Amino acid sequence: MLKIENLHASIAGKEILKGLSLEVKAGEVHAIMGPNGAGKSTLGNVLAGRPGYEVTAGTVTFNGINLLELEPEARAAAGVFLAFQYPVEIPGVNNTYFLRAALNAQRKARGEKELDSMQFLKVVRGKVKAMGMKPDLLNRAVNEGFSGGEKKRNEVFQMALLEPRLAILDETDSGLDIDALKQVAEGVNALRSPERTFLVITHYQRLLDYIVPDYVHVLADGRIAESGDAQLARELEAHGYAWVREHVAPGVEA
Amino acid sequence: MATQPEEVQAALSGSYKAGFVTNVETDTLPPGLNEDIVRAISARKHEPEWMTEWRLQAYRHWLTMKQPHWAHVNLPEIDLQAISYYSAPKKKPKSLAEVDPEILAAYDKLGVPLHERNKLAGVAVDAVFDSVSVATTAQEQLAKVGVIFCSMSHAIVHHPELVRKYIGSVVPQGDNYFAALNSAVFSDGSFVFIPKGLRCPMELSTYFRINAGHTGQFERTLIIAEEDSVVSYLEGCTAPMRDDNQLHAAVVELVALDRASIKYSTVQNWYPGDENGKGGVYNLVTKRGECRGPDSRITWTQVETGSAVTWKYPSVILRGDRSSGEFYSVAVTKHYQQADTGTKMTHIGRDTRSKIVSKGISAGNSQASYRGLVKVEKNAINARNHTRCDSILIGKKCGSHTFPYMEIKNPTAIVEHEATTSKIADDQLFYCRSRGISEEDAVSLIVNGFCKEVFGELPMEFAVEARKLLEVSLEGAIG
Numbered sequence: 202m203l204k205i206e207n208l209h210a211s212i213a214g215k216e217i218l219k220g221l222s223l224e225v226k227a228g229e230v231h232a233i234m235g236p237n238g239a240g241k242s243t244l245g246n247v248l249a250g251r252p253g254y255e256v257t258a259g260t261v262t263f264n265g266i267n268l269l270e271l272e273p274e275a276r277a278a279a280g281v282f283l284a285f286q287y288p289v290e291i292p293g294v295n296n297t298y299f300l301r302a303a304l305n306a307q308r309k310a311r312g313e314k315e316l317d318s319m320q321f322l323k324v325v326r327g328k329v330k331a332m333g334m335k336p337d338l339l340n341r342a343v344n345e346g347f348s349g350g351e352k353k354r355n356e357v358f359q360m361a362l363l364e365p366r367l368a369i370l371d372e373t374d375s376g377l378d379i380d381a382l383k384q385v386a387e388g389v390n391a392l393r394s395p396e397r398t399f400l401v402i403t404h405y406q407r408l409l410d411y412i413v414p415d416y417v418h419v420l421a422d423g424r425i426a427e428s429g430d431a432q433l434a435r436e437l438e439a440h441g442y443a444w445v446r447e448h449v450a451p452g453v454e455a
Numbered sequence: 456m457a458t459q460p461e462e463v464q465a466a467l468s469g470s471y472k473a474g475f476v477t478n479v480e481t482d483t484l485p486p487g488l489n490e491d492i493v494r495a496i497s498a499r500k501h502e503p504e505w506m507t508e509w510r511l512q513a514y515r516h517w518l519t520m521k522q523p524h525w526a527h528v529n530l531p532e533i534d535l536q537a538i539s540y541y542s543a544p545k546k547k548p549k550s551l552a553e554v555d556p557e558i559l560a561a562y563d564k565l566g567v568p569l570h571e572r573n574k575l576a577g578v579a580v581d582a583v584f585d586s587v588s589v590a591t592t593a594q595e596q597l598a599k600v601g602v603i604f605c606s607m608s609h610a611i612v613h614h615p616e617l618v619r620k621y622i623g624s625v626v627p628q629g630d631n632y633f634a635a636l637n638s639a640v641f642s643d644g645s646f647v648f649i650p651k652g653l654r655c656p657m658e659l660s661t662y663f664r665i666n667a668g669h670t671g672q673f674e675r676t677l678i679i680a681e682e683d684s685v686v687s688y689l690e691g692c693t694a695p696m697r698d699d700n701q702l703h704a705a706v707v708e709l710v711a712l713d714r715a716s717i718k719y720s721t722v723q724n725w726y727p728g729d730e731n732g733k734g735g736v737y738n739l740v741t742k743r744g745e746c747r748g749p750d751s752r753i754t755w756t757q758v759e760t761g762s763a764v765t766w767k768y769p770s771v772i773l774r775g776d777r778s779s780g781e782f783y784s785v786a787v788t789k790h791y792q793q794a795d796t797g798t799k800m801t802h803i804g805r806d807t808r809s810k811i812v813s814k815g816i817s818a819g820n821s822q823a824s825y826r827g828l829v830k831v832e833k834n835a836i837n838a839r840n841h842t843r844c845d846s847i848l849i850g851k852k853c854g855s856h857t858f859p860y861m862e863i864k865n866p867t868a869i870v871e872h873e874a875t876t877s878k879i880a881d882d883q884l885f886y887c888r889s890r891g892i893s894e895e896d897a898v899s900l901i902v903n904g905f906c907k908e909v910f911g912e913l914p915m916e917f918a919v920e921a922r923k924l925l926e927v928s929l930e931g932a933i934g
């Protein structure tokens with residue numbers, strides 16, 4: 202479903218991803234870990250199409266299409282979703298209005314019928330329950346004045362509503378309290394399905410206790426330095442990234 | 456809550472929707488300006504002698520004045536001898552049923568149906584086509600409760616005592632160059648009178664349209680709210696696309712007596728000129744309200760997206776004790792548009808308050824300026840003003856300027872000013888796009904959010920219209 206080959210990407214003339222390859226099959230959950238500044242968010246941004254990143258080499262195929270050719274909104278319609286590490290505030294824009302605009306834009310792009318207010322509210326109500334979303338957040342401006350944890354929950358709520366095929370969660374666990382972490386994890390687990398794939402970027406084993414990944418990768422210095430199963434994350438927790446550095450070819454640094 | 460996506464799509468596909476020309480036979484005076492023309496205008500309108508004299512007085516005053524150049528706009532010397540000062544459809548309708556179908560069709564196209572169903576919608580509409588008012592709906596219904604809502608020309612003939620008492624009492628004939636010109640040659644506009652104690656049972660609304668080429672529109676509107684009355688009035692404006700510039704020099708006067716409240720909203724969509732700066736309306740307007748009685752209130756709300764050059768400062772004179780004035784503005788400029796707009800709040804009475812919220816959106820090569828004056832006179836004890844000016848820039852070649860002036864002559868005044876200028880943040884745009892919203896829709900979404908406070912002041916259905924208008928105006932603004 203997602204195949205990244207030898208991806209090189211730079212920002213502001215600085216190469217961040219340096220030949221990253223990764224293959225993900227439908228229905229799998231892949232965790233991506235790695236030191237600060239390794240390029241994890243960069244990977245998420247490049248996949249979602251954030252302007253400013255230059256892909257200098259490599260390919261990304263998503264369900265047979267060349268993802269790198271598409272505008273960000275077209276990628277979204279094709280099923281790519283990025284839960285931001287730092288969700289953005291949009292003052293004055295009602296959260297529900299925003300969600301409906303997003304969902305309908307995607308539906309339209311896919312040639313599906315747009316939802317009217319009533320249909321949309323019905324969908325929202327269902328998801329609010331399922332995701333344990335605070336309803337008052339829906340009536341406020343997008344992320345404006347939300348606490349750190351509320352912003353993250355809003356991201357997951359958007360994901361639940363948009364039902365992407367590839368969900369990239371960039372440190373969605375950081376900033377969440379223990380109960381919220383459980384709830385978010387349950388939400389994600391509920392969305393796991395044979396057609397849906399998750400890339401879960403995280404620094405902590407804690408999240409992976411709840412969302413058990415099929416694979417764990419360590420991203421270091423712009424490449425996948427190590428891959429394994431859920432056990433790898435536990436080893437990392439115990440030994441730290443220095444262990445990976447020794448473990449992997451010398452000269453790779455964070 | 457939302458506008459229908461299909462409608463929005465349709466709106467986005469055309470650039471200036473109101474840019475059509477209507478073929479109607481007109482009675483047009485030859486171009487040029489002199490005392491004979493002034494007399495001819497007055498005669499065409501069967502005005503009483505005092506009105507003709509009033510116009511001539513204004514004309515003579517105007518002769519002593521010069522076109523001002525102080526605003527932050529580049530306004531070419533306008534050749535006022537090349538303009539015709541009066542143009543009216545030839546068929547003069549006596550009732551709505553007799554209005555030229557071509558004109559009705561023109562207003563229909565603009566989304567202003569003049570027919571009876573309007574009454575059901577709770578909006579009374581006066582429509583001004585070039586120089587004359589062609590239709591006023593719901594007049595009878597309003598007359599029953601004592602409201603006078605008619606064209607200015609009609610009022611001069613049928614309610615001369617009211618007109619004579621109030622015209623020029625807020626904006627004197629010689630107030631400024633364009634106001635003096637307007638006083639001499641004004642063609643038509645709306646007249647509103649709300650009697651004591653009455654809350655006007657419906658929204659009053661006027662649509663102005665410039666149709667004929669080489670004509671100026673010199674609208675004159677006068678609204679009087681007697682003691683304890685309440686009224687909400689909205690004007691909308693459009694013009695066809697023409698290569699030459701059209702002149703619109705209006706004067707609007709509002710008078711609020713004791714405890715009265717007037718809310719005046721404008722959705723202005725005059726033709727702004729093309730992307731090379733050719734054509735467009737020169738919108739040079741003097742709008743002023745006076746809170747004459749204690750505890751009275753005047754609110755100006757404006758959404759300005761059109762005109763090549765806008766020069767406009769809806770103001771409030773806070774004469775009555777505890778009176779309050781508010782100004783909410785959204786001004787969008789693109790291409791080579793220039794807007795110099797703002798307000799003037801003059802505090803005279805005690806405990807008077809004013810509030811100013813100005814939102815500027817500039818794109819393309821346009822220039823938008825906010826110019827505001829808060830004046831607190833000697834005896835205005837405890838005056839309060841709060842001003843907030845925010846601007847958003849779209850692209851790199853546009854500009855936004857803020858010129859706040861203050862004249863405080865009483866030490867008890869508290870005057871606050873906040874201003875911000877920002878660009879539409881790239882991360883906001885990307886956030887929207889990553890959720891599937893196109894770049895263009897994302898811009899209008901973000902800008903709409905930015906303007907929310909002002910749109911919230913508009914009557915419901917007009918807020919929807921304003922939002923749509925904004926979307927159309929911002930079409931292609933990115934890049």
Ligand SMILES: Nc1ncnc2c1ncn2[C@@H]1O[C@H](COP(=O)(O)OP(=O)(O)OP(=O)(O)O)[C@@H](O)[C@H]1O
Pocket residue numbers: 212213215217235236237238239240241242243244286
């Ligand atoms: N606009 C930019 N200009 C220059 N360098 C940048 C820019 N954006 C990101 N970088 C650099 O790219 C590198 C990778 O950043 P990235 O955000 O992908 O790291 P990360 O792995 O997500 O780190 P963290 O775990 O701290 O979130 C960092 O060194 C960062 O400073």
Ligand SMILES: [Mg+2]
Pocket residue numbers: 241242243286371372
């Ligand atoms: Mg990161």
